[in-house]
Amino acid sequence: MDSPNRNRGTKRRYSGDQDAWECPDDATSAHPSISPIQAHTKMQSTDIGGDKNHESYIPAGAEESPDACQASRVPASTVTASDDEYYRTLYSRELDFHALGERDRELGSLLQGGSRLDFANPLVVMQLTKTLLRLHFGLRVDLPLDRLCPPVPNRHNYILWLKDLLDSSSTSYSQIYEPERPVEGLDIGTGASLVYPLLACAQRPAWTFIATDVDAKSIAYARRNAELNSLQSRIRVVSRDIAAPLIPLDDLNIETIDFVMVNPPFYASESELLDLARQKSRPPHSACTGAPIEMVCEGGEVGFVRRIIDESLILRRRVQWYTAMLGKQSSLDVLVSLLKENGIDNYAMKTFVQGNKTRRWALGWSFHCRRPSLRASRGVELAMTKNILPFPTEVTALRKRVSCGIDPEQLERKLRTTMETLDLVSWNWDTLRKKGVGFADGNVWSRAYRRRKERQNHMTTAPPQRDEASADKAKTNADLFTRQKLRGVVDCAFGFALSIRVEHGSYGIADEVTLAVRWLQGHDYSLFESFTGMLRNAILRTVRDPDEK
Incomplete structure (x- = not known):
């Protein structure tokens, strides 16, 4: 099976208006998608319909055609972290249309x-989408003129965020991209372009999708686009009824999936769509080719995502992350309040910015206890969303100048000794990377816990007592303690990662030590705060500022 190749993009990269080829307020029809893979192929320089001296790339040995992208199947293990960095910075600068035109x-x-x-020309909008998908992701698409034409950089932003969300909350707790990890996703309202599953599969070789929609024409085009890229085995396109559940796990005999994504219909009614269009002081930046089924639903985007929240309250941990992209910040406020009302404390937010005109917001929530990174969970403007931000998952517990010539090994020993004196379920330290990961059943560093443990130990080591009830109680406590230690980390109340970095100064400038703490697991933020405070105090007894007396 062929899979799309990574084609190195133009010399300059995109950050211009995402409005520039999308309806005034973007939206999509209704339902999901699942599938994995992407090839890291050996590249060679060749011409794509332009100047022979201008660079572009195709897989080695592939025959060039302006209308086709060929790629070789490559094992997931060959896709490296550097590939991910390429995609992360792909549209960090403005597109150079002249350079793109030379290549296509x-x-x-x-x-x-x-x-x-x-x-304003729909054909131009459509061709730019096709060109970017082909040159930057090795993808071919067939697009109808009467359905939404997706702006690639904006859609790519959603995929980048999903990668961060999943990488930083995986069951391995590695917090990095794991090429061999299989991931299944559901794209609700995939549209004719099938753009999200295609982009994701082009970047992540081990990802698969279920792509749903309620529109027959969009379904037909989506299936065609999966075939054009030889991704039928990774992307399953499913037609759904408009009144059916949005997350059809039971209908499809699926027990669990990793994430749900949706770019919901934006408007609550066609009259709202027309009224807002009339209120525009200027014409839209781009031609709008979307059908009403893609842009309008009862309750607008809030109503649509509310349905997903309702379904998530039933499915709960059968999906790790439920996510949605929103066109209004006010929608974010309403939906976060709804999550809190239902006791959902593990959620994430992100702002997608492309150029200086268009913003979108992403919201994700989970019933699992694994916490995402700070970049994935709080990637928003603080001033605008301060009251609804999720708890931070990363803090610098200590950043302090230390005396010249400080021994990093001393700091490491202090940290390791501190951890080893705690009653942790698990603790592992990587000496080479100066990083450690640990798990606890609760606040095992407090004085109250230590006193309770001392009493418990005294009961288990004291001579046999006549009171058989007391002896049985002591035995029960000891057995419980043993079972807790043997239990895995999955259900632990608190998980954390630590890292120490010492930067050596020069010419009289004091060295600086940094202790970073990452909240990996749990629902109780107070545990994270308390643990961080305990660590700060423990390390401060070792590290002293040269100005301190």
Whole structure:
């Protein structure tokens, strides 16, 4: 089976208006998608319909065609972290339309003045999407003129966030990309383009999708686009009824999946769509080709995501992350309040910014106790969302100047000694990387816990007593303690990661030591706060500022 190759993009990268080829307020029809893979192929320089001296890339040995992208199947293990970094920075700069036009004759023929595109022309909007998917992701798509044409950078942002969310909350607690890890996702309302499953499969070789929609035409095109990229085995396109559950795990005989994603219909009614369009002081930046089924639903985006929240309250841990992209910040406020009302404390937010005109917001929530990274969970403007932000999952417990010539090994020994004196379920330290991961059943560092443990130990070591009830109680406590120690880390109330870094100064500048603490697992934020405070105090007894007397 062929899979899309990674084609190195233009010399300059995109961050221009995502409005530039999307409806004034973006939206999509209804239902999911699942599938994995992406190839890291050996590249070679060749021409794609332009100047022979201009760079572009295709898989080694592939025959070049302006209308087709070929790629070789490559094992997931060959996809490296550097590939992920390539995708992360892909659209960090503005697109160079002139350079893109040189590499793609079809786009080049639509340029005005050699470097501009008319986004009011639906054909231009469509061709730019096709060009970016082909040159940057090795993907081919067939798009109808009467359905939404997705802006690639904006859709790519959603995939980048999902990767962060899943990588930082995996069952391995590694907090990094694991190429061999299989991931299943559900794309609700995948649309004719099938853009989210295609983008994800192009970047992550071990990902698979279920893609759903209620629109027959969109389903037909989505299946065609999966076939064009030889991804039928990784992307299952499913037609759904508009009144059916949005997350059809039972209907599809699926026990669990890793995530749900949706770009919901934005408007509550067609009249709202038309009214808002009339209120615009200027024409939209781009042609809107979407059908009403893609842009309108009862209750708008809040109503649609509320349905997903309701279903998640039933499915709960059968999905690790439920996510949605939103077009209004006010929707974020309403939906976070709804999550809190239902006792959901593990949630994440992200702002997607492309250029200086369009913003989108992402919301994710989970019934699992594994916590995502700070970048994945609090990637929003603090001033605008301060009251609804999730708890931080990463803090610098200590950043302090230390005396010149401080021994990093001394700091490491202090940290390890502190951890080893605690009654942890698990604790592992990587000496080479100066990082450790641990798990506890609760606050095992408090004075109250230590006193309770001392009493318990005294009861188990004291001579036999005449009171058989007391002896049985002591035995029960000891057995409980043993069972807790033998139990795995999955159900532990608190999980954490620690890292120490010492930066050596020069010419009289004091060294600086940093202790970073990462909340990996748990629902009780007060445990994280208390643990961080305990660590700070323990390390401060070792590290002293040279100015301190």
